[in-house]
Amino acid sequence: MNTVAIILNPNAGNKKLMNQMEEIETELKETFSNVKIYQTKQEGDGAKYVEKLASSVDLIIGAGGDGTIFELVNALAPLQERPAFAILPGGTCNDFSRTIGINQEPLLAAKQIKEKKIKQIDIGTFNHQYFLNFWGIGLISKVSEQMDKNSKKLGKMSYYIQASKLIFQNEVFHLKIESDDSTYDDDAVMVVIGNGSFLGGVQSFFPQANIQDGLLDVLIIKQASMQNFWTWLQSQVNDDYPDKKNEEIVYFRTNSLKIEAQPIQKIDCDGELIDETPSTISILPQHLTMLVGDV
Numbered sequence: 001m002n003t004v005a006i007i008l009n010p011n012a013g014n015k016k017l018m019n020q021m022e023e024i025e026t027e028l029k030e031t032f033s034n035v036k037i038y039q040t041k042q043e044g045d046g047a048k049y050v051e052k053l054a055s056s057v058d059l060i061i062g063a064g065g066d067g068t069i070f071e072l073v074n075a076l077a078p079l080q081e082r083p084a085f086a087i088l089p090g091g092t093c094n095d096f097s098r099t100i101g102i103n104q105e106p107l108l109a110a111k112q113i114k115e116k117k118i119k120q121i122d123i124g125t126f127n128h129q130y131f132l133n134f135w136g137i138g139l140i141s142k143v144s145e146q147m148d149k150n151s152k153k154l155g156k157m158s159y160y161i162q163a164s165k166l167i168f169q170n171e172v173f174h175l176k177i178e179s180d181d182s183t184y185d186d187d188a189v190m191v192v193i194g195n196g197s198f199l200g201g202v203q204s205f206f207p208q209a210n211i212q213d214g215l216l217d218v219l220i221i222k223q224a225s226m227q228n229f230w231t232w233l234q235s236q237v238n239d240d241y242p243d244k245k246n247e248e249i250v251y252f253r254t255n256s257l258k259i260e261a262q263p264i265q266k267i268d269c270d271g272e273l274i275d276e277t278p279s280t281i282s283i284l285p286q287h288l289t290m291l292v293g294d295v
């Protein structure tokens with residue numbers, strides 16, 4: 001593993017990553033003989049770089065926030081031959097980098113990447129889109145919808161401020177889920193399907209998510225559960241979560257499922273609003289070779 005392309009969004013987050021790039025490049029060059037930085041100028045540039053570079057590099061390092069990582073993963077995942085992938089966290093939440101134990105200090109993350117600790121990682125897919133962290137409808141996508149660049153500057157707290165504003169609106173939809181492992185046909189206010197264990201910067205929804213088990217974690221929140229759910233979210237999850245005896249929270253694991261909602265719901269995928277229901281979601285087991293940190 002010698003040839004490395006760093007695809008960098010210079011405007012991600014608070015530009016902390018951008019300001020440390022020289023130092024990071026020097027650090028990486030101690031281990032990798034050929035390191036080049038490619039700066040994106042706008043949305044779509046990251047994907048173009050992946051298409052151009054994937055067949056000629058051993059490792060692509062995504063340097064930016066979750067939006068940049070989402071774009072790069074969506075360009076890498078459909079390729080037949082995929083170089084290894086790593087993350088230098090530079091955004092607000094950096095959810096998947098946390099799941100794979102990458103330090104949130106970019107220079108320390110670079111030191112971890114130098115260790116070349118490799119894992120084959122599952123990724124989720126639906127309608128030719130791919131996700132590392134989560135697929136969600138209901139409350140979760142409403143929070144994303146109302147987040148703008150200004151509120152993002154507040155960092156991950158802004159997710160919770162938005163969520164707490166919306167949580168009592170409790171907009172119910174009718175949900176139908178079919179999978180080999182479970183079915184559901186009832187009202188709900190939110191569905192979150194997880195691959196990674198972090199969401200909005202905290203290890204809240206799926207603390208025991210395993211990114212190599214070929215399974216998606218499916219969490220359905222029914223209407224009456226919002227108060228419980230919020231209490232639970234604040235209490236930051238204990239080991240026996242989710243308690244399957246709790247009738248207000250439905251939880252199961254599966255490798256694929258079909259979801260319909262009435263009225264149609266917007267889909268939030270790794271923090272990006274990109275599609276609408278219905279959707280058939282599945283997992284691509286150990287599809288991506290990633291350099292991980294302390295996991």
Ligand SMILES: Nc1ncnc2c1ncn2[C@@H]1O[C@H](COP(=O)(O)OP(=O)(O)OP(=O)(O)O)[C@@H](O)[C@H]1O
Binds near residue numbers: 011044069152
């Ligand atoms: N040079 C650039 N200037 C502005 N936007 C860019 C640039 N390069 C890429 N983008 C786009 O900006 C969007 C947001 O980027 P990214 O997620 O990396 O940063 P962020 O929004 O600050 O972080 P987070 O998503 O964690 O809050 C992405 O969709 C990305 O494609």
